[in-house]
Amino acid sequence: MSPPPALRHALPVAIWLLGLVLAGVVVARARYSADLSAFLPRAPSPMQQLLVQQLRDGPASRLILIGIDGQDAAVRARASHALARALRQRGAFSVVANGEADASERDRRFAFVHRYQLSAAVTPARFSVEGLRAAITATMDLMASPAGLLAQSLFRTDPTGETLQVIDQLGSGARPRMLGGVWSSRDGQRALLLAQTRASGADTDAQQRAVQLVRSTFDRICAPGALTLRLSGPGVFAVQARSSIERAALRLSVLSTALIVTLLLIVYRSVPVLLFGLLPVASGALAGVAAVALGFGVVHGITLGFGITLIGESVDYPIYLFVQSRGREYHDVLWPTIGLGALTSICGFASLLPSAFPGLAQLGLYSVTGLVIAAAVTRWVLPRLLPARLAVIDLASLGSAARRALSHLHLPVALACALALVCALVLYQHRHRLWTHDLAALSPVPASSLRLDAQMRAGLGAPDVSNLVMVSAGSEQAALRWAEAAGRALDTLVDSHVIGGYDSPARYLPSQATQAARLGSLPDEASLRARLAAATSGLNIAPGAFEPFLSQVSAARQDGPITRASLRGTSLALALDALLWHQNGQWRALLPLHAASGAAGNIDAASVRAALASLPSAHVVMLNVKQQSDALYAGYLAAALRLSLLGLAAIVLLLAIALRRSLRVLRVIAPLLLAVLVVTAVLALVGVELTILHLIGMLLTVAVGSNYALFFDRSAAQGDLAGLPRTLASLMVANASTVLGFTVLAFSSVPVLSALGMMVAPGTLLALLFAALLAPRSLFAAPAPAPATAGAA
Amino acid sequence: MRRSRNAMTCLRKRTGAWVTAACLVLSLSPAFAAAAPGASAPCGLDQVMALLSQQRHAEAAFDERQYLAVLTRPLVSSGILIYDAPAYLEQRTLHPRRQTMVLDHGTLTLQVGRHRRSVSLAQYPQLAPLIDSMRATLAGDRAALERHFTLQFHGDPGHWQLRLKPRAPQLAARIRDIQIDGARAQITAVRVRQRDGDHSVLLIRPRR
Secondary structure, rough: OOOOOOHHHHHHHHHHHHHHHHHHHHHHHOOEEEOHHOOOOOOOOOOHHHHHHHHHHOHHHHHEEEEEEEHHHHHHHHHHHHHHHHHHHHOOEEEEEEOOOOHHHHHHHHHHOOOHHOOOOHHHHHHHHHHHHHHHHHHHHHHHHHOOHHHHHHOOOOOOOOOHHHHHHOOOOOOOOOEEEEEOOOOOOOOEEEEEEOOOOOOHHHHHHHHHHHHHHHHHHOOOOOEEEEEEEEEHHHHHHHHHHHHHHHHHHHHHHHHHHHHHHHHHOHHHHHHHHHHHHHHHHHHEEEEEEEHHOOEEHHHHHHHHHHHHHHHHHHHHHHHHOOHHHHHHHHHHHHHHHHHHHHHHHHHOOOOOOHHHHHHHHHHHHHHHHHHHHHHHHHHOOOOOOOOOOOOOHHHHHHHHHHHHHOOOHHHHHHHHHHHHHHHHHOOOOOOOOOOOHHHHHHHHHHHHHHHHHOOOOOOOOOEEEEEOOHHHHHHHHHHHHHHHHHHHHHHHOOOEEEOOHHHOOOOHHHHHHHHOOOHHHHHHHHHHHOOOOOOOOOOOOOOHHHHHHHHHHHHOOHHHHHHHOOOOHHHHHHEEEEOOOEEEEEEEEEEEEOOOOOOOOHHHHHOOOOOOOEEEEEEEEHHHHHEEEEEEEEHHHHHHHHHHHHHHHHHHHHOHHHHHHHHHHHHHHHHHHHHHHHHHHHHEOOOOOHHHHHHHHHHHHHHHHHHHHHHHHHHOOHHHHHHHHHHHHHHHHHHHHHHHHHHOOOOHHHHHHHHHHHHHHHHHHHHHHHHHHHHOOOOOOOOOOOOOO | OOOHHHHHHHHHHHHHHHHHHHHHHHHHHHHHHEEEEHHHHHHHHHHHHHHHHOEEEEEEEEEEEEEEOOOOOOOEEEEEEEEEOOEEEEEEEEEEOOOOEEOOOEEEEEOOOOOEEEEEEEHHOOOHHHHHHHHHHHHOOHHHHHHEEEEEEEEOOEEEEEEEEEOOHHHOOOOOEEEEEOOEEEEEEEEEOOOHHHHHHHHHHHHH
């Protein structure tokens, strides 16, 4: 009934080969990406999701902030003019602004032409006799002022001063400093420009082209070396992060593979053995990528680059096999230990799976799949492929040396407890600074870039978005109407000095209802003429002075409302884009709040919420971004902590089931916990603030280190003193390969990965050391009959 | 304030004497003497510019009348002027309504009641030279004046008249000329004539 022995022998190999082919097909057809979003958290609440999304592909993400440093202000201003002119000729940008007078002239023209749609002062009362008289008197006062020339030139067409009203409304935000006719930083050392790409901020390829276009244009128009170009903005960050991730992924995977291969060559001294040894890892890696491609639809560059490092542990399996095994022994003795070790590791890596960072979840899936396949290949395929006589160098001498060294060394339990206590004390002392509370700590964007960005933003007078009112609605018009309603509530706060002011998209583009109401409050020509006559009696206005005003008001009455398209070509379009956009079927409007002067930048959130209380929270919400992102981070940390504890519990449970005795479980777990404690304490002492990734690193340390402790446990349980040198040698090689891989990771420029590396590399080294030092001393005594050697040594 | 003005007058006298002496020496030299009729004006202008540029701080009262075609009677206003060399000029209108204009390093700030407007002159290239002309004159900044205007100088340092004609067509289309009268380092009147016939007279007298 049972299949013939030859078939039974060949079946696992055939399944393996078929699996390789299938995985190969999946891998070849998979999509790969290297953008930054994998290491931006997946946000849990819709509101937080909005913040992350706005960062990713909202209109603000299409902005490129350009700075020109060096030389003097005049040279920088000329470069700014030339760069802006050259970039405007290219289709890649919808707006390029640098503060030049031409652009401001266009904005003023827009304000003038559409003054009756835009001016908040246009009400029926404004065009009553009293209203007209008050407005005209105010304009005449302005005309008498030394700067009254603009008011004078508009007096005949716009005696009620709506154009100036609109200019005031639109220009309420902080403006950049002007130097040499162009925008400059506050300190006057840098010319500033703002460019908005046509392409979405999420389209990193297009952003990269835009960034390159800016660079090449700058190089063409400016003498090399004289001026320095500085770029910032979400798109620039995405491009930078992608290239640094790509570089890191390639460099680190090549480096760690080379290091591990070199190590194994040194150990095996045989290319065939090396190739056999790499088979499980290679199969695991292929299966891992295939699993990620199937599970996530897209494979991140990081997963390709670092996954191999994470399953570096599986290089250990054939090491144990080659170095320790003696034929049949492998199946009966070694396999349960390897299997249990692999299972504990899988428990550890599985805790990455539900991670809020898609990149980490990918690594989790990759590692779990990779380890299962590598272990299975080592267990069922590799022994069937190995030639009958495989020349494996005997590492027993290395192991014996280690054994002799260990027989000198001993870590008494009391001392271990003391060490643990000291570390615990250090951690207790640092408990307030132990964890970072800043989401930015996980950002792949370097702190220096973020500083540059903050400087340029401040210089450009970009709204501070730490406090804002967010409006959501089903249509653009509804969003604008709610923004206007919120604005009315905020006006009362401005009047009572609770807040200093606010921006609103409705200032640039009033809702059609509001525009219609404004146009509707313009009287017909005959009534306006009569009211004007009454309003200006005694004001010394020359007869017929207001004929242009009369005809323009009648013309405005025929105008329709302005739309988003009307703003095209003005710098107001930029401002509107940043404050009003459409995403996932929802329209969003942002109203950034400015703190009242004297409030040290603080905003009384409770008062703002109270003022907005009458508006439905489904449409209008106040957000404190810093508070939100802190809450976001605290949520991630709590989730990670929960997952890590679950992973630890799973590992302990697994060990308890396999080992059955609590003392043995304790012996396996104690060195791992001690290793984690020591590394964490040292990191705290040198001032590294721990992030979620350090926490995950701790779990990985426990997962990987458990393999080592298990081998000591096996040797002790079986009293296998003769086999110990080989066990020691294989553990050392296995540990060296893991430490190498994670050390490479520790030097990555991606904070998420360096955090993992700096925890796991020293952690696993210490785990092996502590496991050896805490193992029963009898284990390292020289095998009989030479007790004298051990005593003398 | 009184002490600083005394010190300033003293400084002005000394520099004035030095400049006059220098002009005398120059006009005696043969080359200069040959060009004497045309050269006397620039020399007087330079003298006045030198006098003006010595002035670090000044305060004065002003009365302004603006004759506009749209109004049947002139707009009248008065107040004080404060100047701090070289880039700060404040015109504080006290009548008929309090309002303040401050020109500080190219930024023009206008305060009317609680309302404050701030613009950069660079964004109004057509009007900027006009608004900046009084400051540039007070600062003795001949180069800045000549960038935007052709200059005609009459009189002597004791009683001079400087006529500015806009160079840029955009400004020339609006402004016919600006005439600044002065005595030594003191500006006594600024007259602006617009193309459309509107004009204004700003009379300045030392504050008592």
